[in-house]
Amino acid sequence: MDNSLILVIVILPLIGAALNGIVAATNAYRKKQIWGEKFAGYLAFSTVATSFVLSLYAVFVKMAGAEAISCTPYQWVVSGGLKISLTFLIDHLSAVMLLVVTGVSAVIHFYSIGYMHGDESSVRYFSYLNLFVFAMLVLILGNSMPVMFVGWEGVGLCSYLLIGFWYKDEEKAIAGKKAFIVNRIGDFGFLLGMFLIFANVGSLTIADVNEFFHHHNSLNFFWTNVAAICLFIGATGKSAQLPLYVWLPDAMAGPTPVSALIHAATMVTAGVYMVCRFHGLYLAAPIAMNVVLWVGGLTAIFSATIALYQNDIKKVLAYSTVSQLGFMFMAAGAGAFVIAIFHLMTHAFFKACLFLGSGSVIHAMGGQQDIRFMGGLKKHMPVTYTTFLLATLAIAGFPPFAGFFSKDEILWNVFASHHGNKLVWIIGAIAALCTAFYMFRLVYLTFFGKFRGTHEQEHHLHESPKTMTVPLMILGALSLVGGWIGIPKLLTGGAIPNFFHDFLEPAVTKYGHVEVGHYSHATEFSLMGLSVLIAIVGWYLAQAIFRDLKRELPDPSTYTGVPKLLWNKYWVDEIYDALVVRPLKYLSTNIFLNISDKKIIDGAADGSASGWRKVSSLFAKLQTGNAQAYGFYMIVGIAVAVILATYIF
């Protein structure tokens, strides 16, 4: 195996997780530290950073010129016609994900060293975080659906563990459970899709699946679409799309670097990656593509409007993440897989930066997350402010920041592509306007105006330590320049090549691509102008309302009409509670527990036990305790046996 380097990339975080995990367990058991949080943090960081460096080497040196490199440590399952090998594959698509995941992970691990300082179980934290990176790498590099699914479930597990990291707070433990259960619903869809594909294709290797649907797209139109939609249900769970997005806002209960890494930059984008990975299947399933497009568009506008009225700094960012994931699915649904991955990458940069910035703010505010009680932090935290602003400009779509290029391309593709839809384009444009508005609302309420918290908090305000600001600077810079590798040809006239497009396109157009309709350059430019205008309008409205806040922000309980609807998040949680959770609980308690479990199953077990007790107490009467009686029974028994043996058998 000349490519065992790939195995090293995958295994390194697992080694870090194992070491830190064992030490965390023994530390807790022996009440004596083998190594403390600092060493654990640097160990975790160094494994991921090494993985990142090796990934760079693998992608740019080993893979240079080649279409893909792969490594097969061993055959996992060989059973009849089913052969699954544990293969890790780096092609141009997984290469992008690999670099984004290991790179952003390394930065966030470093940030965590500062953020988790002083937490009693931070060794456990770093163990989980490393385990997450391992699972994510398995998901990305897995060459077949089952291997991918192992990673898919693994990241779900780590997400659960990290959301409920402070499990002593029951609310956080419940948020973890919610995330896990909602994800399981989606995973069920993914499994069904996998079974359908195996039944139709007879192989679970991703290349085989794509190849099959590329050639047989008219063979089984109905089942192709059903399989693609089933897989997409898995994606809606993992990537927090309608109707399964409800876990992500609650997932903000976890530590802030976790929100940045798992619930913004990497894990939640797994669904988008999966759709792009199976583009051969999705291109053969136009109905499923339409579903992806619409779900993406509706999720984008739905959560962007909710974010307008949230007051928790992390909740705003959470709904913003859901909305941006909607944008990525819009791109994928329109057939612009390159752009979906491009937005995935730029989003990883600026959203990780925003979350880490919010973590820095929360750190300075002593745990306060409500933006109504912030304000004026600009002069206290210049680095956090600057990087937060850079990321905000990026997400709002101001040129030349990273988000501009990706978001503008998404809207253009939704508008122009043959799989696109003008109505979804309008929805997307409105969602983009909302995005710019709520992000600048967040910036103005947090960093501008007068401080609205207590005096104690004001006295405590400080810039975060270097371990936290350096990652912010790195990600802030990437929010600015990260989009420059994918500048559309239209703007430069081909003077600067579109590196990203050229790199990724062979991998995601291998099994056909979606044509973009013919529009004049003028149309294209005016749409681009519209994108910029949207960002400016959003910013202008936000600064007009929130820049110099004179009066106090109203208490959310006094909202009426639309604000009330948005503040209560369209009552989706309440509706789910009434429609799904309560009936299920009722059914479980009253039927499954009280009748089926307690009466039928327990009844059968207890009944047979007490029945035998009665029968045996009858026979126990024969046991008189008199040894001579036993002798008598024995002799009679032997006599009977001998007589039977002699005369009957």
Add this chain to the structure above:
Amino acid sequence: MSNPLTDFIFGAGGFFTLSIVILLFAIGSITFIFRRTLLHMLMAVELMLNAVNLSLIYFSRVHQNHDGQIFSLMIFVVAACEVALGIAIIVHLFKRTGTISVDAYTSERG
């Protein structure tokens, strides 16, 4: 191989020897069931064992096969051990309770 003793032992289908075996076994089992003293019961067990031994030796001779005789030697050894232990237990029981009547020991009642 014909002399009065062997004729007597093996003649008429071994009627005489087998009669002794059955008689010994019957005496042993009846004693075991009806005598109330532990010591007598132990002796009855030995009697039954010896009845079995006798039958083993007899059939070993009939079938011209030595296995039965070897077995009987083994059984003698085991029976000797058993008696040694059994008498020790009975003596101990007598010391503790002052009686060796089997009616006194009914703690195994179900």
